[in-house]
Amino acid sequence: xxxxxxxxxxxxxxxxxxxxxxxxxxxxxxxxxxxxxxxxxxxxxxxxxxxxxxxxxxxxxxxxxxxxxxxxxxxxxxxxxxxxxxxxxxxxxxxxxxxxxxxxxxxxxxxxxxxx
Amino acid sequence: xxxxxxxxxxxxxxxxxxxxxxxxxxxxxxxxxxxxxxxxxxxxxxxxxxxxxxxxxxxxxxxxxxxxxxxxxxxxxxxxxxxxxxxxxxxxxxxxxxxxxxxxxxxxxxxxxx
Numbered sequence: 001x002x003x004x005x006x007x008x009x010x011x012x013x014x015x016x017x018x019x020x021x022x023x024x025x026x027x028x029x030x031x032x033x034x035x036x037x038x039x040x041x042x043x044x045x046x047x048x049x050x051x052x053x054x055x056x057x058x059x060x061x062x063x064x065x066x067x068x069x070x071x072x073x074x075x076x077x078x079x080x081x082x083x084x085x086x087x088x089x090x091x092x093x094x095x096x097x098x099x100x101x102x103x104x105x106x107x108x109x110x111x112x113x114x115x116x
Numbered sequence: 117x118x119x120x121x122x123x124x125x126x127x128x129x130x131x132x133x134x135x136x137x138x139x140x141x142x143x144x145x146x147x148x149x150x151x152x153x154x155x156x157x158x159x160x161x162x163x164x165x166x167x168x169x170x171x172x173x174x175x176x177x178x179x180x181x182x183x184x185x186x187x188x189x190x191x192x193x194x195x196x197x198x199x200x201x202x203x204x205x206x207x208x209x210x211x212x213x214x215x216x217x218x219x220x221x222x223x224x225x226x227x228x229x230x
Contacts, residue, residue: 031216033216033217033218035220040125040222041222042120042206042220042221042222042223043206043208043218043220044220045217045218045219048216048217050216058217090159096216103216104165105162105216105218107152107159107160108159109159110159
């Protein structure tokens with residue numbers, strides 16, 4: 001079954017610690033995205049990547065970093081510089097067709113990050 | 117800056133009632149429009165999408181949405197809701213020339229009473 005796998009489902013972080021959230025897709029999609037979901041704020045884009053070895057900042061990139069070394073993987077690191085990291089993090093992927101803009105994004109089940 | 121606004125944060129309906137969830141966006145150019153649904157404990161799923169053509173689009177589970185360009189709106193409707201429609205609904209917009217980037221609304225939580 002094709003899809004997006006996020007791990008772990010729950011993650012706890014100590015103050016001052018960096019943590020990395022995993023996102024893997026086997027849909028052969030070029031584009032991948034990371035969102036942060038907070039109650040009453042919808043989904044806010046952290047980073048996105050439309051091709052391997054390239055990525056762009058979204059609306060709330062401060063305190064986060066990403067890499068895209070492989071097409072199927074787009075890990076997100078929440079650094080100690082992120083002052084309010086407690087949230088639900090969603091990874092997504094999509095086909096990108098330049099003349100049609102965005103195609104529907106497929107989402108993973110999410111990772112819930114909490115601060116100890 | 118581009119934005120998406122969903123007017124209702126929490127809607128409570130009884131089964132068989134009609135539903136309309138509002139969505140407005142701020143962008144003057146070509147847009148692709150989406151509604152996603154997140155059922156309790158599940159991942160976000162695409163409900164329906166609009167790229168071009170007929171402004172009335174039909175999605176899964178009896179949902180439909182109408183794109184009104186002059187009003188910058190893409191409201192979601194369902195004639196008769198069921199208890200299983202209880203979920204959070206998100207409107208999202210992709211602005212032309214921005215690749216795959218989506219801007220989401222704040223979400224509307226729908227509770228349907230049996």
